[in-house]
Amino acid sequence: MLIAQLTDLHIGEGRRLAYRKVDTAGALEKAVAHVMAMVPRPDVVLFTGDIGDLGSRDEYALVAEILTKLTIPYFMVPGNHDRRGPLRAAFPYATPVRADTGFVNYVVDDFPLRLIALDTLDEGKPGGVLGKTQLDWLRDVLLDGDGRDCAIFMHHPPIVTGIAHMDAQNLGAGAEELAAIVSVHRDRIKAIFCGHVHRPIHTIWAGVPLMIGPSVAHQVAFDLRADGPSAFVMEPPAMHLHVWDAGQHSLMTHLAYLDRYDGPHPFFGPDGKLIV
Template identity: 35%
Template sequence: MLIAHLSDLHLYTQRSETGQAPRDICLVVERIARDLLSLAPRPDLVVISGDLADGGTEEDYRQIRELLEPLPMPVLAVPGNHDRREAMRCVLGERLAGLQEGEFLHSRVDMSGVTLLGLDSVVAGRPEGALCGKRLDWLERELEKTQPLVFLVMHHPPFSTGNPHWDAYSLIEGRERFTAIIDASPKRILCGHIHQPLHIHWGAHYGAIAGSPAFQYHLVPGSTAAPTESQVSYSYPLHYCQPDGSVLVHLRHIM
């Protein structure tokens, strides 16, 4: 099974909320979609770990839907802090795989020995993330029955990034209970938000942050300085899940 991990597209049609996403970001996302279609074999699933939009208007999500339309595989996506739940559900709800009903934009997909759970970690109007009791209760219930390999998809990293600036804007509520809930067996945690690729062994778990095709940062491990933007080529990870439970991670570069 092959899973493509995208994140932080920051697509917008009228106004960039961050002021950093390029005006031609829709063309960049279109190139990524074409690249996904060119793969042989194609991914079985595409995961997007938040900030699909850079302001979250319905018009933004309509354009995202058009760009995702050529992809024949399911797409699991969670919201990021620049997304808007209501607009995202209204426009993309039918396109997103396993999207759950309710207050939060959680998702569940089961495929070929793999369970993927998408967690909504957004705090409306705030850059940092949280998992309240309701959200953690949902996670605990969903983990009662899973496939042998479990991926958790969320926007805000629950682990330290090695940069104090970003750690203050990561998951700041619910981390202790989240850790206790998932510690029964190893999980693979796919995140975004940081705009720089990062991999970690976090206890028994594997964690990965995908970069952003909109703008990326230089993060120096251990540095206390605020990160600066970096003009580097973009790549997205492909997670190749094998029958013996091992997973290979390859980077797919977009020129």
């Protein structure tokens, strides 16, 4: 089973450039074309949040238009730039919530690896949160007697990456409770896929591999200083490809580039101005 993880699209209404620099709609088009040209082609695509930049209906309409060329199954969770209502209205088939608790939590059982979507959105705020509703839902899913190997996909990582301005807005409330749940079920949870940080990061968390995917458009600057400023860099856009071997009960992750940049690779601040 081959899983393509695309994350942090940040599509703007009317193909608006992110930070007045980044053609995010064009980047998504290239990502879709890349996925569709792959041999073998992925079985499923997981979008791990920040589908839109402001969460408007017009943004999601543009995403839907671009995704008409993606003819393999795909599923979504919201990121902090999204809004649940418009996202679900635009992509009901990609957010198949069965019991409407107000969150985009659901399970996909159509593939050899069970996929569990976990909603970390604290609407209107940059950081993520998991409240009692989401945590109880996850416990119930993992105790439903299915017993299959599974992976969780969500937007906000529950870890400290060392990129200070992003760590300040990663998963906050509920992270410890999530770690306890994951630890109990670490034999069957084979991975956690996250977005949000715009960088490829791999670690072991609560006894489980955790991977943060790179953005399909622009990356956050790699800066481990405690006072490092918020900035992005035009490194090549990329995605994660997760290969699930059901026979070996093992998962391998590849970093795949979607486009090339010959450089230079300038750094920009959140106002779109070049940082020298």
